[in-house]
Amino acid sequence: MQTLSASRALSLVAALLALFLGFGVVFAGPAEAAEAAEAADEVNTTEKLNADQLKRLAGLPEAQRNGIRDRLNLEHGKKACSNLVFYGTMGGSNCENTAAKAFGAFLTTPEQSLDYDGTQTRFCSGLSSTGAPAAAVSYCVASALWEKYAPIAGAVMRTTISAMPGGQVVLGTVDTVAFIANAKDGFEKFANTVKAEGVKSTNEVLNNLLKVSVFEIDDGFRATWAVFAGIGILVMGLVYFKLWKDVSNEEIDMDSARTSLLWYGPLSMVLVLFGPPIGYVINGWMSGLTEGITFWTSSRVTDFGVAISRFASYESSGAFGPLAAVLLFGLLFIAAWGMLGLLALQPLALYLLGLGIAIMVGFLIHPKYRERVGKVGALWLGISFSKPLLLLLMGAVFSYIASRPAFVGEGVDDGMVNATSVFLAAAAMCVLAFALPMLYKYVPILPSSSSSLGEGRQSIAGPAMVAGAGAAISSAIRQKRTAQVQSGTTGGSGRPNGGAPATNGTSSMTAHSEGQGSSGLGSNGPGISGRRSAASRVSHEQDSLSGQDRQGSQAQGRGQPETRTIGELQKADRAGTGGAKAAQALKAGAGAVGRGSVKVAAGGATAFLLAGREAARQASMRGQRSARSMAPDTDHISGR
Amino acid sequence: MRKHWKLITALGAVILVIAVAVVLLNPPTPAAKPDDPSSLQASGKFGFPVSGIKIGEGGTKTASDGKSITGYNGSCDSAAQAAANYAHLLRDVNVTTWTQQKKTLKELSETGPWFATATLAGDTLAGLKEQPPGTFEGGWVQRSDVTAGGMYRLASCEAKKKAVVQVFTGSLDGRTDSVPLASFGTVTMQLGWDGDWKITDAMPKADDPYFGGRVKDAGPGGQDPKGPTGAVPILDESLVNWVFRDKSKEGWVEYANAKR
Numbered sequence: 001m002q003t004l005s006a007s008r009a010l011s012l013v014a015a016l017l018a019l020f021l022g023f024g025v026v027f028a029g030p031a032e033a034a035e036a037a038e039a040a041d042e043v044n045t046t047e048k049l050n051a052d053q054l055k056r057l058a059g060l061p062e063a064q065r066n067g068i069r070d071r072l073n074l075e076h077g078k079k080a081c082s083n084l085v086f087y088g089t090m091g092g093s094n095c096e097n098t099a100a101k102a103f104g105a106f107l108t109t110p111e112q113s114l115d116y117d118g119t120q121t122r123f124c125s126g127l128s129s130t131g132a133p134a135a136a137v138s139y140c141v142a143s144a145l146w147e148k149y150a151p152i153a154g155a156v157m158r159t160t161i162s163a164m165p166g167g168q169v170v171l172g173t174v175d176t177v178a179f180i181a182n183a184k185d186g187f188e189k190f191a192n193t194v195k196a197e198g199v200k201s202t203n204e205v206l207n208n209l210l211k212v213s214v215f216e217i218d219d220g221f222r223a224t225w226a227v228f229a230g231i232g233i234l235v236m237g238l239v240y241f242k243l244w245k246d247v248s249n250e251e252i253d254m255d256s257a258r259t260s261l262l263w264y265g266p267l268s269m270v271l272v273l274f275g276p277p278i279g280y281v282i283n284g285w286m287s288g289l290t291e292g293i294t295f296w297t298s299s300r301v302t303d304f305g306v307a308i309s310r311f312a313s314y315e316s317s318g319a320f321g322p323l324a325a326v327l328l329f330g331l332l333f334i335a336a337w338g339m340l341g342l343l344a345l346q347p348l349a350l351y352l353l354g355l356g357i358a359i360m361v362g363f364l365i366h367p368k369y370r371e372r373v374g375k376v377g378a379l380w381l382g383i384s385f386s387k388p389l390l391l392l393l394m395g396a397v398f399s400y401i402a403s404r405p406a407f408v409g410e411g412v413d414d415g416m417v418n419a420t421s422v423f424l425a426a427a428a429m430c431v432l433a434f435a436l437p438m439l440y441k442y443v444p445i446l447p448s449s450s451s452s453l454g455e456g457r458q459s460i461a462g463p464a465m466v467a468g469a470g471a472a473i474s475s476a477i478r479q480k481r482t483a484q485v486q487s488g489t490t491g492g493s494g495r496p497n498g499g500a501p502a503t504n505g506t507s508s509m510t511a512h513s514e515g516q517g518s519s520g521l522g523s524n525g526p527g528i529s530g531r532r533s534a535a536s537r538v539s540h541e542q543d544s545l546s547g548q549d550r551q552g553s554q555a556q557g558r559g560q561p562e563t564r565t566i567g568e569l570q571k572a573d574r575a576g577t578g579g580a581k582a583a584q585a586l587k588a589g590a591g592a593v594g595r596g597s598v599k600v601a602a603g604g605a606t607a608f609l610l611a612g613r614e615a616a617r618q619a620s621m622r623g624q625r626s627a628r629s630m631a632p633d634t635d636h637i638s639g640r
Numbered sequence: 641m642r643k644h645w646k647l648i649t650a651l652g653a654v655i656l657v658i659a660v661a662v663v664l665l666n667p668p669t670p671a672a673k674p675d676d677p678s679s680l681q682a683s684g685k686f687g688f689p690v691s692g693i694k695i696g697e698g699g700t701k702t703a704s705d706g707k708s709i710t711g712y713n714g715s716c717d718s719a720a721q722a723a724a725n726y727a728h729l730l731r732d733v734n735v736t737t738w739t740q741q742k743k744t745l746k747e748l749s750e751t752g753p754w755f756a757t758a759t760l761a762g763d764t765l766a767g768l769k770e771q772p773p774g775t776f777e778g779g780w781v782q783r784s785d786v787t788a789g790g791m792y793r794l795a796s797c798e799a800k801k802k803a804v805v806q807v808f809t810g811s812l813d814g815r816t817d818s819v820p821l822a823s824f825g826t827v828t829m830q831l832g833w834d835g836d837w838k839i840t841d842a843m844p845k846a847d848d849p850y851f852g853g854r855v856k857d858a859g860p861g862g863q864d865p866k867g868p869t870g871a872v873p874i875l876d877e878s879l880v881n882w883v884f885r886d887k888s889k890e891g892w893v894e895y896a897n898a899k900r
Contacts, residue, residue, distance in 0.1 A: 082821075084774045084781050084814035085733060088765045092772060120846040135764045138757075141846050153867075 049114060049157070049170070056207075057110055057170045059299030064166035065110050072113035072152075073103040075160050079152050080123075089136040102126035114157060191322035191329075198329030199311045202336040202429070206301055215347035215384070217280040221354070228358035229272045236268060236362025243366050256367045268364040275361070279354055282384065289388040297395040304398035304425075311422060320419040328419060331426035338433030346387055353380045390432065397428045684894045686880045688791060693717050694897040695724040695787050705744040712837050714800035720792045722837035723805035724895060727827045728784045730758050730842055731811055736779035738766040749839035750832065757843045774814040776870075785810040788872045789824055790898020793891040795855045802840075803831045804854045808883075808892065810872040819870035824883045826859025856891065860884045874899055 049057065057065070077099030081087050087095050105126035107113040124140035152160075161167040243260060246252045271278075311332075316322065357376055363369040401424055405417070684690040698721030700711035709725045712718035729745045742759055749755070765772075765781050775781055788810025795804040807827045812820045828851050832840035844851040849858035860883040864873060873879065894900075 078817075082815045082817045084772060084816055085761045085765060087774070087816045088768055088772050088781070089761070092770075124846060135760065139760050139764065 049154075049161075053170050054111065054114075056301075059301070060166045060170065064164070068161055068164045068167060068170075069107065069110040069113050070100070070104065071160055071164050072110060072157065073107055074100040075152050075156065076100065076103045076107070076113065076116060086136065086139065089133060089139045091133050091136075098130055098132050099127070101130040102132060105129055187326075188322050191316075191325040194326045194333065195311075195314070195329045198333040198336070202311075202332055202425075205336040205340045206304065208340065215283060215350040217276050217283055217354075221351065222276045224355060225276050225358050228355045229275065229361065232272060232359045232361045234362075235359060236365060239362050239366045239369070246366075246368075252367060260365045260367060264365045264370065268361045271361050271364070272358070275354075275358060279380075282381065283350075286384045286388065290391060293388050293391045293395070297391045297398075300395040300398040300402070304402050311425075314418050314422070320416065324419055328422040328426060332422060332429070335426050335429035335433055339429055342433050343387070343390070346383060349383050350380060353383065394432055397432060401425055401428050684898075685900050686875070686877060688889070688892050688894050690894045690896060691717070691720070692896055693721050695721070695790065695895045696897070697721060699725065703744045703747050705740050708744050708748065710748065710836055714833055714837075716794060716797040716799055716803060719797055719799075719803035719831050719837055720794060720805055720893075722831060723792060723803075723807045723827075723829055724786050726829065726837075726839060727786050727807045727809050730827050730829065730839075731782060731784035731809065731825075733762045733765055733781040734779045734783070735762075735766045735768075735771065735775060735781060738762045745839075748836075749842075750834070752841060754842050757845070772816060774816040774820075776812075776814050776820050780812070780820075781814045783812045784827075785812065785872045785899075787895070787897060787899045788875070790875075790895045790900070791892045792895065793855075793859070793893065795851075795891075800833045802833065803837070804851070805829060805831060806855060806859045808860055812870075812872055815868055818868040821868040822864040822872040823862065824864075824875075824879070825861035828855055828859065830854065857887050860887045860892075 057068070060068070074096065077096045080099045080103075081090065081095035086099075090098060102123055103113070103116070103126060106122045107116055120140065124137060127140055128137045158171060162171050243252070243257060247254065247257045311329075314320075316325065353376060357373065357380065360373045360376060363373050404421060404424065696709065698712055698718050699709035702708060703710050708729065709722075712722050726748060729741060729748065732741060734741070742762065745755075745758065761782070777783075786807065786809040789808035791808040793806045793808075795806060797803040797805075805828075807829075809825065809827060811823050811825060813823055814820050827842070828844055829842040830840050830851075831837040841851075844855075844858065850856075862883045862885070865879075865882055866873070
């Protein structure tokens with residue numbers, strides 16, 4: 001009976017809530033709709049440049065800024081003169097120029113011209129100082145009633161600006177001219193497409209460089225942190241067991257055990273609680289730094305944007321033919337996306353590394369594994385510092401490029417100079433996109449001797465950031481390597497094969513995409529499309545070949561399961577799902593207490609980043625083994 | 641007590657819901673109140689009170705142009721009517737009938753420094769040898785449409801003495817480059833009693849939107865956001881918000897025969 005009445009009360013509450021919510025919807029609906037309509041009206045009438053566009057406007061060269069200002073003032077003048085009475089008092093024909101001059105008297109920057117709100121008094125004094133007819137001046141002063149000098153609409157402003165040199169840069173639009181006018185065959189059309197795409201995407205990238213995803217420590221991150229930190233605390237419990245086991249085995253003396261318990265135990269708990277706030281503070285510093293540099297960089301980027309917009313008008317001439325266009329603009333395209341990808345991956349890397357730290361926090365209490373946490377922390381710091389660094393470098397590189405002869409003044413009307421300028425721009429962007437992450441090799445994640453994954457290797461997290469998305473590829477590589485280790489061949493002979501599938505894969509991918517692009521275009525040119533699709537077929541074959549290769553190696557690996565160690569099995573499992581990883585962490589912790597859990601936990605969080613590292617490590621291992629194979633074996637002497 | 645926790649929770653939830661409902665449903669009532677000036681009748685379409693007086697009425701005679709109504713009784717309502725009926729004299733510019741309009745304005749006013757300002761546009765345009773492009777419908781340069789605006793604000797009034805009135809009117813303005821553009825604006829004038837209401841001051845200058853402190857602000861105004869269409873639009877909610885965007889709505893009253 002009690003439950004019955006309680007449930008009845010509950011259903012009453014539910015009914016009331018439903019009623020109430022219904023009312024809320026009914027009442028709020030129209031109001032919101034009206035507000036939305038108003039907001040839409042607001043946008044239509046006052047749509048002006050957004051913050052990014054203003055930033056780019058601020059970065060334009062002085063001459064172009066003045067040009068835009070004068071053009072806007074003329075537009076203001078036109079608007080004022082379209083008022084019949086004012087036109088009459090101004091004495092007719094020269095009205096627009098005189099009015100533009102009057103506006104120029106007080107609107108001295110393009111921003112002021114854009115911001116002009118129709119305040120009449122300054123315009124009237126401007127009129128009197130530019131020698132307008134007395135009637136016009138007194139008419140201007142006469143009346144505050146009607147908005148004769150109303151500001152020009154946002155849409156008109158945009159149209160006006162887009163017609164000016166540098167205007168498209170400000171607005172972030174590019175009208176690309178076809179590289180080859182009247183393209184005859186598929187390849188020429190392809191060249192046109194590549195050029196248009198290359199210039200457009202570069203332009204887009206430049207526009208978005210300064211605003212792409214920012215890493216923020218928000219509620220979502222805190223919630224996820226809490227989950228991972230929970231696992232981290234479980235791991236900590238396991239590490240305690242390991243600690244005592246090592247103490248009892250006399251691998252660790254009591255002193256360091258005491259330090260661990262009294263200092264690092266509490267410290268790791270503090271970190272679990274205050275990790276996000278600490279991260280927030282550091283991240284705040286970095287955003288401040290980025291903000292500070294952004295302003296300086298944005299003007300450089302704008303210079304470069306002006307240069308890129310010049311590419312839009314390039315046409316085929318001499319040696320700068322369709323093939324060169326495909327290659328050079330294609331390079332530009334890849335570099336642009338690489339750069340954007342780098343900036344976009346940064347927050348993701350920070351996010352995942354942060355969670356990795358949450359899991360690894362338990363390792364702090366074991367003297368042997370302590371430094372790994374520090375390394376990951378250092379990597380986190382390094383990556384968060386990379387954005388301001390990238391922006392600085394970008395500013396430097398772009399200001400160099402923008403000062404090349406092809407980009408200064410009216411430019412050069414020479415095919416080769418233009419072609420090299422495209423190459424220069426593409427190469428510079430490539431450098432920015434792919435070279436900066438190399439700096440991370442100075443921020444190794446783990447000490448080289450702390451895992452058996454490979455000795456004395458270099459740790460490069462940077463390529464991981466770029467190639468990080470290829471976690472699947474990395475697992476394939478890992479499989480392959482495991483298989484190779486087990487097949488018993490020496491490193492030197494086995495390695496070249498190890499590299500082969502990867503190279504095959506990429507080359508076939510690019511060939512494939514090219515083939516697709518042109519066969520899509522080639523519908524007008526049948527012969528070419530046939531050739532192209534043949535090429536793509538070849539690449540398909542390559543693809544499937546490399547796939548088979550990989551499968552073969554996997555089969556090989558599975559063929560000798562009895563030789564695989566637990567550690568290797570775990571390694572192979574690393575690329576599993578998050579839940580699997582967590583389960584794995586617990587399972588492995590219970591099973592192989594210390595090392596296994598260390599690897600799985602660390603690997604789980606950083607598997608993503610390790611993806612590219614694996615490839616780099618392979619290369620360095622190969623080199624080292626070949627070097628070692630030439631050196632005398634001294635292991636038995638040193639007694640290792 | 642433990643048995644009743646569900647009931648208590650439910651009660652708590654109900655109380656919470658009621659509290660929230662009270663908080664959420666109340667604001668509209670107090671928000672609606674300040675808009676209702678005490679003495680006037682029910683609200684108009686846009687929340688302004690509507691008075692009983694009409695544009696084009698209130699007088700007994702007409703001026704020499706045959707259409708401007710004169711002969712008021714001196715009450716404050718008649719001042720509001722006189723302002724509406726005089727407003728076109730301060731706004732209209734038609735190059736073909738300018739002389740007559742100026743004469744009428746002289747009849748219905750006491751000249752002062754403001755007079756030159758009020759007639760400047762007409763004098764200049766009518767004085768041009770060659771008509772500029774853009775006049776419409778037989779010499780019109782600016783043509784007021786008082787009923788399209790159809791609102792007034794009595795800034796101050798003493799019956800049979802003095803009144804400061806602002807009239808919100810529509811207008812069709814000639815453009816040199818397109819069809820005429822509609823606009824809305826406020827005509828501010830001071831009326832004095834001299835047997836009839838006469839304009840004693842008008843047209844605040846650009847640097848004096850407060851008319852020497854006699855009005856609260858220059859009043860609503862703005863060009864048709866749709867651009868030149870050749871016709872004065874009927875006021876709607878968004879237009880009202882547009883012309884009043886940074887002006888006070890307080891004190892404005894609709895004429896009974898305003899175009900809505």
